[in-house]
Amino acid sequence: MSEQNHTVPDWFRGGTKLYRSLLELAEWHPEATEIATSATVPDDYAAETMLHFLSDELMRTGFTDNWAVTSHGQEIEDLIDVFDDIAQPERHVAGLHLVGRHVAGRNVGGRGRLGH
Numbered sequence: 001m002s003e004q005n006h007t008v009p010d011w012f013r014g015g016t017k018l019y020r021s022l023l024e025l026a027e028w029h030p031e032a033t034e035i036a037t038s039a040t041v042p043d044d045y046a047a048e049t050m051l052h053f054l055s056d057e058l059m060r061t062g063f064t065d066n067w068a069v070t071s072h073g074q075e076i077e078d079l080i081d082v083f084d085d086i087a088q089p090e091r092h093v094a095g096l097h098l099v100g101r102h103v104a105g106r107n108v109g110g111r112g113r114l115g116h
Contacts, residue, residue, distance in 0.1 A: 011041040014082045021075045025057055047087035054080045 008019045019036075026032035032053045035046045042050065054076055062073025069077065 006037060009037070009039055011086070012082065013085065014078060018075065018078055018082070022079055025054070025076070025079070029053060042083070042086055044087055047083050050083040051080060051087060054083065 006019075006023060008016050012019050012022075014022070022036050023033070026036045032050060035042050035050055038046075058073055058076040058080070062070055062076050064070060
């Protein structure tokens with residue numbers, strides 16, 4: 001990828017517009033820029049780093065004075081979803097979104113994976 005014209009990496013599941021938003025957010029954060037422009041899927045550490053960075057940005061710029069989410073805040077939340085999916089893929093088994101160790105109110109046991 002060139003410095004002038006970034007294309008969306010294959011691993012990024014948020015689309016072109018959301019990727020441009022990520023690049024703008026990461027512009028002054030070298031580690032976030034490096035992760036965002038990587039040709040390979042971020043490892044767990046990199047995904048967690050991005051989640052921390054994006055969470056900080058959400059708190060800093062994503063809400064109005066009365067804590068309503070702004071459109072910019074919604075974009076950041078969408079980016080958080082992208083990196084959360086990378087950091088915790090075991091939550092997404094067979095199209096089910098697992099929260100902790102529960103699916104539709106049932107404990108699935110193990111470490112958050114069905115049958116493991």
